[in-house]
Amino acid sequence: MSLFTSIDLTTGWEFKRSNDTSLQAWRQVDKLPTVVHLDLMRYNLIPDPFRDLNESKVQWVGEESWSYRCSFTPSPKDDADRVALLFEGLDTFAHVKLNGTDILQSNNMFISHHIDVTSLLNFSGKNILEIDFESALLKARDIRREHPEHNYIGHLGEVERLGVRKAPYHWGWDWGPKLMTAGPWRPIRLQKYSSRIEDIWLDYTLDEALKHCEGTIFARVDGCVGDEIRLALRNQEGDVLFEKRLPVHPEGHVQAEFALQNVALWYPHGYGSQSLYYIDGEVFTNDKAVHLLARRVGFRRAELIQEADIYGKAFYFRVNGIDIFAGGNCWIPADSCIPRLSAERYRQWIRLMVEGNQIMTRVWGGGIYEEDIFYDTCDELGILVWQDFMFACGSYPVFPSYLQSVESEARANVRRLRHHPSIIIYAGGNENYYIQETYGLSYDYEGDKDPQSWLKSTFPSRYIYEHLLPRVVSEESSSVVYRPDSPWGDGKPILDPSVGDIHQWEVWHGIMRPYQTYEQIGGRFNSEFGMEAFPHMSTIMRFVSDPKEMYSQSLTMDFHNKARGYERRLGGYILENFRVSTTDFKYWVYLTQLVQSEAMNYAYRGWRRHWGKPSARRSGGALVWQLNDCWPTISWAVVDHYLVKKPAFYSIKRSMEPLSVNVLRKHQDWTAGHACPALVSHYDIWVASSKTTMVKEAVLEVRFISIRTGLDSFPPQKHAVRVQPNSTTTVCQGIPIQNPAGHDTFVICAKLVVDSQVISRHADWPQPYKYLSFDDDRGLVIRFEDDYRHKLRVSASKPVKGLVFSERPGLNFSDNGFDVIPGEEYSIEVRGLQENELLEYI
Known part of the structure; x- marks a missing residue:
């Protein structure tokens, strides 16, 4: 009998190129x-691939095999029955x-391995642990040749990636570098024990009133026959609410039913508290406690509502009986080299989501099943998680060993994640049905329900998305919703706006619609859309070392933008909308940021307007592509690799305020074949609310301000408004107003005031x-409120569009990229401004 011990093998390691025998x-x-x-960068054997053109200089690394070894001396075996090595993640062929x-x-880099090494260890001296990593790139090419029966079709990266269970983004994507990593990318632990708890989890149901919880705690034990286990449920304060001690089944399984009265629920932030509990499993051998394993859990009822309505079939989430407009983001890995990310870095990213009033993050299917700290922090801060499985933009093979690996991967990761209350939906992957539609691969959703026939079709990976993965989710985490892909419309075309989720890329990609049309082209749930922008100059200067390359069309700048046709697309949106009055690089950077910010304004406000009211929720959410970057680059991210926020982040933040006033005039593109601009404007004003109670005494102030003079073109208006809870309240719609100069020359400004406080402006x-x-x-x-320079006061005598303060790591603002309207003073909090540092803005 022995207490469980686990030691991280973090030091004592060496590495080399495998074929180097010197x-x-x-x-x-x-x-x-x-x-x-x-490790190569540490010895200056390769340059930093994030700088300049260095990515191209390190491609040889991915074509080599690499070896790691460790020498260690374990503590005495004592009376432990077993000693094991736990490999939490090996990248990839090890x-x-x-x-x-x-x-x-x-x-498979997504699977952990627990290996009993009791008989192989030398307890009186040194032990040598060696790991050889083959080139995943070369191995993938071999696998494709070994399986000519499959038609490899995929977008982005080498198509051979489809046959390898390695993070797809490592092969290069349209926002990230090709860096074929290898190595022990997650911890390796040496464990000694007689008995251990492999896993502990629970299933539960809540009554209709959401007050009473009943369920079952499950545990799986690896160890001695005749052990006992104590299963317990505790609240955050440590009070034991349920406890039961019972024998372990000879096969290692154990379970106990529990009931909990007056349960404290877990809510997304802004809707209630993030109440968390703990389930404990403690195993006893000969009445002595030898191992304790605890998991943090939360109780909530999460539903995906897909009821028929006047718009087709709804798609939105309901948590604890509250309908949630899921405004948020798509998340990609925050670094090309994941081990470099600290726990605090992850916390900073999740805190940014909360700061930006974002409710949901979608862990994209071309990255990784994220680190535990990611989901832990989402639990703590109330961020809903849409979790993709790691399949992206491809028709994946289905040979037997591959399917076996996929099932092991899916089962292992669902088991690892199932205790997190933040995870409310799984999707089979990302844009794989795009491939099916684009290439005309066989797919009869209604007529062919035989999974075995799918394996023989031209779209065999349907078997993975519609049979294998849903079976795993049902068996391992049955309370979480599963969808075959994102986007997916219940077997209908993937751009059908009446059902399922859509990726709306007709702005930017496709036919490059004006971003002003976002509201008109939304679906039931908009799980991807975006507009590119350059990062702030502080970030550009970190990846461009040659000052001569500091212009928008330079080789280095083009190299750091992986999007196909980005200059034509980004340039087109700028030229269509903004005056390019100078070729100054900083001004061009500013214009790209302003385009992105304006696009997000139209998308979030328009689709949140479609949130509507119960039984008529035309849009259930909006997840921008993307929140973050894996390296310093030009991309669709609204926050760059160094956590520096672009103006679009703030635009989303303002759009997602709990109470958000919005004004929109019907714009006429009079340059598209019209002889003259509109003589009359028609405008709408509405208030979007995520509050669960009515705001009975709000005041809406509306002004029409001349852009040329800063004076009111028409008398101001005031409206008393009763803002409906968790709905869209229309204040006025289609109101005509004569343009005094024969064309639009004024800004329509709306301000929402509650209890004499300005709640929202637009x-x-x-x-x-x-x-x-x-x-x-x-x-x-622009002036500082005091000598501490912690708060700015901003005002103007004439309307100012898109005032942007330059940001850098550590320098943050409570708002940025905002409009300044005459007669209004704006209070902006500033954090991290150094002594004597100049405040730059444009």
Whole structure:
């Protein structure tokens, strides 16, 4: 009998190129987890691939095999029955030896391995653990040749990636570099025990009143026959609410039913508290406690509502009886080299979501099943998680060993994640049915329900999305909704706006619709859409070392934008909307950011308007592509790799306020075949609310302000408004107003006031902006409120469009990229401004 111990093998490691037999080949590794690019950079054997054109200089790394080894001396075995090595993640084709004996062959970076090594360890001296990592790139090409029966079709990265269970984004994507990492990317632990709890989880149901909870706690034990286990449920304060001790089944399974009265529920942030509990499993051998395992859980009822309505079939989430407009983001891995990410870095990212009033994040299917700290923090802060399985933009093979690996991967990760209350939906992957539609692969959703026939079709991976993965989710985490893909419309075409979720890329990609049309082209749930923008200059200067390359069309800038045709697309949106009055690089950067910010304004406000009211929720959510970057680049991210927020982040934040006033005039694109601009404007004003109670005494103030003079073109208006709870309240619609100069020359400004406090502002400007003149003095005044420089006061005598303060890591603002309206003073909090640092803005 022995207490369970677990030691991380973080030090004592060396690495080398596998075929290098020289005595000097081995070099010390700083720490585990790691990947080879980090270790090579430490010795200056490769340049930083994030800088300049260096990505192209390190491609040879992915074509080599790499070896890691560790020398360690374990503590005495004592009375432990077993000693095991736990490999939480090996990237990707790994051959593991202990003291010269093969113990593991791994070919899937998403699977952990627990290997009993009791008989192989030398307890009186050193032990050598060796791991050889084959080139995943070369191995993938071999696998494709070995399976000519499959038609490999895929977008982005080498198509051979489809046959390998390695993070798809490592192969290069349209926002990230091709960096074929290898190495022990997650911890390796040496465990000693007589008995251990492998896993503990629960199933539960809540009564209709959401007050009473009944369920079952399950545990799986690896160890001695005759053990007992104590299963318990505790609240956050540590009070034991349920406890039961019972024998472990000879096969290691155990379960106990529990009931909980007056349960404290877990809510998304802004809707209630994030109440969490703990389930404990403690195993006893000969009445002595030898291992304790605890999991943090939360109780909530999460539903995907798909009722028929006047728009087709609804698609929105309901949590604890509250309908949730899921405004948020799509999440990609935050670094190309995951071991470099700290727990605090993850927390900073999730805190940004809360700061930006975002409710949901979608873990995209071309990255990784994220680190535990990611989901832990989402639990703590109330971020809903849409979790994709790791299949992206391809027709994947289905040969038997591959399917076996996929099932092991899915089962292992659903088991790892199932205790997190934040996870409310799984999807089979990302845009795989795009491939099916684009290439005309066979798919008869209604007529063919035989999974075995799918394996023989031209779209065999349907078997994965519609049979294998839903079976795993049903068996391992039955309370969580599953969808075959994102987007997916219940077997209908993937751009059908009446059902399912859609990726709306007709803005930017496709026919490049004006971003002003976002509201008109939304679906029931908009799970991807976006507009590119450059990061702030502080980030650009970190990846461009040559000042001569600091212009928008330079080789280095083009190299750091992986999007196909980005110059034509981004340039087109800028030229259609804004006056390019100078070739100054900083001004071009600003214009790209302003385009992105304006696009997000139209998307979020328009689709949140479609949230509507119960039984008529035309749009259930909006998830921007994307929140973050895996390297410093030009992309669709609204926050760059260094956590520096672009103006679009703030635009989304304002659009997602709990109470958000919105004004929109019907814009006429009079340059598209019309002889003259509109003589009359028609405008709408509405208030979007996520509050669960009515706001009975709100005041809406509306002004029409001349862009040229800053004076009111028409008398201001005031409206008493009763804002309906969790709905869209229309204040006025289709109101005509004569344009005094024969065309739009004024800004329509709306301000929502509750209890004498300004809750929300919004301004609608004439489109396009390029016809407006801002050359004269706008009377802009920016001053610090006090000597501590923690708060800015901003005002102007004439309307100012898109005031952007330059940001850098550590320098943050409570708002940015906002409009300044005469007669209004804006209070902006500033954090991290250094002594004597100049405040730059444009």
